[in-house]
Amino acid sequence: MAMAEQFNAAHYLVDRHVEAGDGERVAVRGSRNTLTYAELAAACADVAGALRGLGLRRDDRVVLVMSDDAEMVTGILGAFRAGVVAVPVSTMYNGAELGTILADSGARVVLTTHEYAAAVSQALQAAPDVEHVVLHGAADLPVPAGTRLLTWDEFVTGGRGEAARRELAPTVEDAWALWLYTSGTTGSPKGAMHRHANIRHVCETYGQQVLGIRPDDACFSIAKLFFAYGIGNSLFFPLSAGASTILEPRRPVPAVVAERVRAERPTLFFGVPTFFASLLASDIPDDTFASVRLGTSAGESLPAPLQKRFTDRFGFEILDGIGSTEVLHIFVSNRPDDIRPGTTGRAVPGYDIELRDADGNLVPVGEPGGLFVRGQSSAVGYWRRTDASRQVFQGEWLSTGDSYVQDEQGYYTCLGRSNDLLKAGGIWVSPAEVEARLLEHPQVSEVAVVGAPDAEGLIKPVAAVVPVDRDAVTKEELVAWCREGLASFKRPRAVVFVDELPKTATGKVQRFKIRDLVVESGAAAAAPTSPLPTASTSVPESPGVTA
Numbered sequence: 001m002a003m004a005e006q007f008n009a010a011h012y013l014v015d016r017h018v019e020a021g022d023g024e025r026v027a028v029r030g031s032r033n034t035l036t037y038a039e040l041a042a043a044c045a046d047v048a049g050a051l052r053g054l055g056l057r058r059d060d061r062v063v064l065v066m067s068d069d070a071e072m073v074t075g076i077l078g079a080f081r082a083g084v085v086a087v088p089v090s091t092m093y094n095g096a097e098l099g100t101i102l103a104d105s106g107a108r109v110v111l112t113t114h115e116y117a118a119a120v121s122q123a124l125q126a127a128p129d130v131e132h133v134v135l136h137g138a139a140d141l142p143v144p145a146g147t148r149l150l151t152w153d154e155f156v157t158g159g160r161g162e163a164a165r166r167e168l169a170p171t172v173e174d175a176w177a178l179w180l181y182t183s184g185t186t187g188s189p190k191g192a193m194h195r196h197a198n199i200r201h202v203c204e205t206y207g208q209q210v211l212g213i214r215p216d217d218a219c220f221s222i223a224k225l226f227f228a229y230g231i232g233n234s235l236f237f238p239l240s241a242g243a244s245t246i247l248e249p250r251r252p253v254p255a256v257v258a259e260r261v262r263a264e265r266p267t268l269f270f271g272v273p274t275f276f277a278s279l280l281a282s283d284i285p286d287d288t289f290a291s292v293r294l295g296t297s298a299g300e301s302l303p304a305p306l307q308k309r310f311t312d313r314f315g316f317e318i319l320d321g322i323g324s325t326e327v328l329h330i331f332v333s334n335r336p337d338d339i340r341p342g343t344t345g346r347a348v349p350g351y352d353i354e355l356r357d358a359d360g361n362l363v364p365v366g367e368p369g370g371l372f373v374r375g376q377s378s379a380v381g382y383w384r385r386t387d388a389s390r391q392v393f394q395g396e397w398l399s400t401g402d403s404y405v406q407d408e409q410g411y412y413t414c415l416g417r418s419n420d421l422l423k424a425g426g427i428w429v430s431p432a433e434v435e436a437r438l439l440e441h442p443q444v445s446e447v448a449v450v451g452a453p454d455a456e457g458l459i460k461p462v463a464a465v466v467p468v469d470r471d472a473v474t475k476e477e478l479v480a481w482c483r484e485g486l487a488s489f490k491r492p493r494a495v496v497f498v499d500e501l502p503k504t505a506t507g508k509v510q511r512f513k514i515r516d517l518v519v520e521s522g523a524a525a526a527a528p529t530s531p532l533p534t535a536s537t538s539v540p541e542s543p544g545v546t547a
Contacts, residue, residue, distance in 0.1 A: 004172040004173040004174040004175075004197075005172060005173050006170055006171070006172055006173075007171065007172060007173045007196050007197060007200070008080060008081065008083075008168055008169060008170075008171045008196060009077075009080045009177050009196045009199040009200065010044055010048075010077045010078075010080035010081035010168065011081075011168055012199070012200055012203075012240065013077065013080075013199070013235070013236065013239040013240060014027070014037060014040055014041050014044060014077060014239060015041055015168065017037045017239075017242045018037050018038050018041050022037055022215075022242050023036060023037050023038030023041070024036050024037070024038065025037050025215070025242055025244070026244045027039075027040045027238075027239060027244055027245070028040060028070050028073055028244065028245055028247065029218070029244055029245065029246045029247065029264055030069045030070035030247050031069050031247065031248065031249050031250075032069070032070075033070065035070055037242070040073070040074065040077070043070075043074040043078075043156070044074050044077040044078045044080075044081050045078075045081065045159070045166040046074070046078070046156040046159040046160055046166070047074050047075055047077070047078020047079070047081070047082075047155075047156065047159060048078045048079075048081035048082035048159065048165065048166055048167075048168075048169075049082075049158070049159030049160065049161065049162065049165035049166040050078070050155045050156055050158045050159030051078065051079065051082045051084055051109065051159070052082055052159075052165040053158045053159060053161070053162070053165055054108075054109060054131070054132050054158075055108075055131075056082065056084050056108060056109060057084075058083045058084065058169070058171075058175075059083075059084065059085060059175075059176055060084045060085065060107075060108050060109075061084065061085045061087050061105045061106055061107040061108065061109075061179065062075070062079045062084055062085065062086055062087060062107060062108075062109045062110075062111060063087045063088075063089055063101070063102055063105060063107040063109070063110045063111070064076065064086060064087065064088040064089070064110075064111045064112070064226070065089055065091060065098065065110065065111070065112040065113075065116045065119070065120055066088070066091070066111060066112060066113045066116070066136070066225075067091065067113045067115055067116075067249035068224050068225050068230075068234065068247045068248060068249050069113070069247050069249045070247065071111075071113065071136050071152060072088070072111075072113075072225055072247075073225070073235060073245075073247070075111045076088060076178075076225070076231075076235065077235075078159075080171075080177050080178075080196070081168055081169060082169055083169025083170075083171050083175065085176045085177065085178065085179055086177065086178050086179075087101075087105050087107060087178075087179045087180075087181070087191070088178075088180070088225055088226040088231065089101055089181055089226055090181070090226050090227075091115070091116055091224070091226065093119065094119060094122075095118070095119040095120075095121070095122025095123045096122065096123075096126070097189075098119050098120065098122075098123035099122065099123035099124070099125060099126030099127055100126065100188070100189070101123075101181055101189060101191075102123050102124070102126065102127035102129075102130060103126050103127045103128075103129070104189075104191065104383070104384065105179065105191060105383070106129050107127070107129060107130060108129055108130060108131050108132065109130070109131065109132045109133075109134065110124075110130055110132070110133045110134070111134045111136075112133065112134070112135055112136070112141075113135075113136045113137055113249075114135065114136065114137030114138055114139035115137075115139075117135065117139035117140060117141040118139075118141075120133065120141060121141050121142050121143065124143055124144055124147060125144065128144075130147055131146075131147060131148065132147070132148045132149075132150060133147060133148070133149050133150070134149075134150045134151070134152060134155040135149065135150070135151060135152065136151075136152035137152075171196055172196070173195060173196055173197035174195050174196075174197065174380075175195060175196050176193055176194070176195065176196075177194060177195060177196040177198070177199060178194040178198075178199070178231075179191040179192065179193050179194070179383060180192050180194065180226075180227075180228050180231075180325050180328075181325075182325045182326075190382040190383070190385045190388055191382060191383035191384075191385075192325050192326045192379040192381075192382060193379050193380050193381060193382070193383055194328055194377075194379050194380075195380065197376065198328050198376070198377040198378075198379070199236055199328070200240075201328075201350065201375070201376040201377040202232055202236060202237075202328050202329040202377045203236050203237060203240035203241075204240075204350070205331075205348050205349055205350035205351065205375070205377070206232070206237075206321075206323075206329055206330045206331075206333065206348050207232070207236065207237040207240055207241065208240075208241075209348065209349045209350075210319065210321075210330070210333050210335055210336075210348055210349075211237060211268065211294070211296070211319075212336065213237050213238065213240070213241040213243060213268065214241060214243065215241055215242040215243055216243070216267070217238065217241065217243040217244075217267045217268050218238075218243065218244045218245075218246055218264060218265065218266045218267050218268070219233055219234060219237060219238040219243065219244070219245050219246065219266060219267075219268045219270065220234075220245075220246040220248070220257075220260065220261065220264065220266035220268070220269055220270070221233035221234045221269075221270040221271075222252045222257070222270060222271045222272060222275045223270060223271075223272065223298075223299070225247075227325075228323065228324070228325045228327075228328055228329060229270070229272075229298050229299065229323060229329065229330075230270075232323075232328065232329040232330075233268075233270040233296075234246075234247060234270075236329075237268075246260060246264045246266055248260050252275065253278075254278055254279050254282035254284050255282070255284070257279070258282075258284040258285075258288045261288055261289060261291070261292075262288060265291035266291060266292060267291060267292060267293045267294075268292070268293070268294055268295070268296075269289060269292045269294075269295045269296075269316070270295070270296050270298075271295060271296070271297055271318075272297060272298065272299040272300070272508075273297055273299065273300055273301070273302045273303065273306060274299075274300075274446070274501075274503060274509075276297065276302070276306060276307075276310050276318070277306055277445060277446055279310070279314070280306070280309055280310055280313065281445055281468070286313055286314060286315075287315075288314065289314045289315060289316055290315070292314075292315075292316045293316065294316060294317060294319065294336060295316050295317065295318040295319070296318065296319045296320075296321060296330075296333075297318050297319070297320045297321070298320075298321050298322060298323055298330055299508055300414075300508050300509065301320065301322075301344065301413075301414035301416075301432050302318060302320040303342070303432075303435060303436040303439045304341035304342035304436055305436060305439045305440040306439050307320070307341050307342075308341065317336065317339055319333055319334045319335065319336065319339065319345070320333070320334050320341075320343070320344055320345065321333030321334065321344060321345060321348075322344050322371075322400075322402065322412075322414065324373075324398075324400055325379075326378060326379045326392060326393075326398055326400075327351075327373055327375060327377055327378050327379075327398060328377040328378075328379070329377065330348060331347065331348050331351040331353070331373050331375055331377075332344045332345055332346065332347055332348060332351070332353060332373075332412050333345045333346075333348050334346075340411050342413065342436060343407075343411040343412060343413045344404070344411075344412045344413065344414055345411060345412065346410050346411060346412065347412075350375055350376065351373055351374065351375035352373070352374040352375070353371065353372070353373055353374075353412070354369075354371075354372040354373075354374075354397070355367075355368075355369030355370065355371060355372070355404055355405070355406060356369050356370050356372055357369055357370070358370075365406055365407065365408055366405065366406075366407065366408070367405065368403050368404065368405045368415050368430075369403070369404065369405070370399060370400075370401070370402070370403060370404075371399075371400045371401075371402040371403070371404045371412075372394075372397045372398065372399055372400065373397070373398050373400060374396045374397050374398070378393070378398050379393070380393075381393050401417055402414065402415075402416070402417055403415040403416055403417065403420070403430075413432075414432055415430040415432060415433075416430060416431050416432050417511075420450075420511060422450075422451035422459055422461060429461055429489070429490050431448070431449035431450065431461070431511075433486070433490065434449045434461060434463065434482060434486065434490055434491070434492060435447050435448065435449050435463075437481070437482050437485045437486050438463060438465065438478060438481070438482060438492075440481075440485070441473070441478060441481050442468070443467055443468045443469060443472050443473035444465055444466075444467065444468070444473075444478070445466045445467065445468050446465070446466040446500075446501050447463055447464065447465045447466070447501075448463070448464050448501050448509045448511060448514050449461050449462070449463045449464075449492060450462060450464070450511050450514050450515045450518055451515070452515060452518045452519050452523070452524035453519070453524060453525065454493065454524045454525055455525045455526075460492075460493040460494075460524050461490070461491070461492045461493060462492055462493060462494045462495070462496065462518045462523055462524045463478065463482075463492040463494075463495045463496070464495075464496050464498050464501060464514050464517065464518060465478060465495055465496070465497055465498070466497075466498055466499065466500060466501060467497055470497060475494070475495035475496075475497065478492075478495050479491055479492060479493075479494075479495060493524060494518075494523035494524055494526070495523070496517070496518055496521050496523050498517065501514065502514065502517075
C-alpha cells in the first residue's frame with residue numbers, strides 16, 4: 001500500500017508564495033501591523049523553532065486561546081510547520097469548560113492572549129499535561145507548580161536559534177494538522193481531527209471554484225479563527241491564493257466592523273445570518289461595503305427576505321452555504337452566477353451529497369431527508385470519542401444531522417436540524433419556512449420558531465420574535481401575516497416578544513433555550529385550539545409532508 005505523499009499546509013499557504021517571488025505581497029493585516037508573505041514565513045519559522053525548543057515532537061498538541069490577530073495566525077501556521085497539531089479553541093469558554101478541553105486534548109503547550117488569562121489560569125488546574133504557557137500582552141496569569149510561563153517575546157526569541165528547529169517538518173498528507181472542537185450542542189465538545197491535506201482540499205474546492213478567490217482579494221470574516229468557518233475565511237482561502245486577510249481582535253459589532261471595512265476595503269466579506277440582520281438594524285452608512293464584491297453566509301440558513309433587504313441596502317450579493325466542523329468548511333453553496341435565495345444551493349465541486357430517511361434509504365426528490373456528505377476534507381474522526389465517531393463518520397460518508405430537501409433542479413433547502421422539524425396537526429412543519437415568512441414583515445428583526453405543547457399537550461409552532469419596535473406591531477398581526485402567506489397549519493399558534501435570541505458563540509440560535517422560554521411563557525398553552533387541517537382549509541398536498 002502506497003504511503004501518503006509529503007505535504008505540509010504551512011508550505012502550501014505561505015512558503016510556496018515566497019519561493020514564487022511573491023514574498024513582498026501583504027499577507028496579514030492585523031490590528032497593530034501588517035506582515036508580508038516573507039515576514040509571515042519568518043514569523044512562522046520562529047514559532048516552529050520555539051515549539052521544538054520546548055521539547056514538542058510530532059503530533060503533540062498546542063492549544064491556542066487567542067484573539068484574532070497576527071500572533072494567532074503565526075501560532076497556527078508555526079504549529080503546522082513544526083509538524084505538531086494546532087488546536088484553536090473558542091474564546092467564549094469559561095475556565096471550567098476550557099479546562100475540560102485542555103485535559104481532553106492532552107496539550108503540552110497553551111498559547112494565549114491577555115484577554116483570556118483568567119480563564120486559562122483556571123483551566124490549567126484541570127490540565128496536568130500542560131507544561132508551558134505562552135502569554136501575549138500584559139496580564140496576571142498564575143500557573144500551577146511545574147508549569148512554565150513565558151512571554152510571547154521570550155517564546156519567539158527562543159525560536160530564532162538553532163536553524164534545524166526552524167525547518168519545515170516533512171509531514172505527509174495524512175498527518176494531523178488541526179483539531180477543532182465542536183460546539184458541544186449535542187453533548188460534550190469533541191475534537192474533530194483534520195489532516196494537512198484537508199486544508200488544501202477546501203481551498204481547491206470552495207475557495208477556488210465557488211469564491212473564485214484571487215491574489216488581489218482581501219478577506220474579512222465575522223467568524224473568528226477558532227471556528228471552522230472562520231479559519232477558512234481568514235486563513236486558508238486568502239493565503240492559498242496569495243491574497244491578504246484582515247484580522248480584527250475586537251468583538252464584531254456593526255460599528256467596529258464598519259470602521260475596519262472603511263479602513264481596509266475588503267473585497268470578500270464573510271458573515272452569518274444573525275450578523276447580517278444586525279448590520280441591517282444598525283445606522284452605518286449604506287455605502288460602507290462599497291469595496292466588497294461578494295459576501296458569504298453560513299452557520300444557519302439565510303432567509304430570502306433578509307438576503308434581499310441586505311443586498312438592496314448594501315449592494316453586494318451573499319452566497320448562502322452549509323459546512324461543518326467535521327468537513328472543515330462549506331460543501332453545499334450558492335454560486336456567484338447561480339444564486340437561488342432561500343436555498344443553500346448545490347453541492348460544491350469535490351463533494352457528493354445524499355439525502356436519506358431514518359432507515360438509511362435515499363429519499364425521492366421533494367421529500368425531506370437527513371443530509372450526508374462525502375469529500376476529501378472530512379475529519380478522520382473525533383479524538384477519543386469512538387461511539388460518536390461511528391455514528392457520524394460512516395465509511396466515506398458523514399452524517400451532518402441536518403434535515404434537507406432537494407428540488408427538481410438540484411437545489412437544496414434547509415429544513416433545520418433533524419430534530420428541529422415539528423408536526424402541527426400531524427403534518428410536518430419546517431421552522432425555517434415560518435421564520436422566512438415572519439422576516440418578510442418590516443417589524444421583525446429576528447425570529448426563531450420552535451414547538452411547544454398547547455393546553456392539550458399537543459406540539460404547536462410558536463414564534464419567538466425580536467421586534468423592531470414593540471409599539472408598532474402586535475402579536476396577533478404577526479400570526480395573521482403568517483396565515484396570509486403560508487398554509488394555515490404552518491402559522492405560529494402564538495408569538496412571544498423577546499429582547500434577543502439566545503445564541504451560541506458562532507451565532508447559531510439555541511433552540512432548546514427558546515423552547516424553555518416559550519414553555520415558561522405559557523403562550524402555546526393559552527393559544528386557542530385549532531382544528532386539524534382538512535380539505536376545506538386549502539392545505540396543499542406535498543410529497544414532502546406526511547401525517
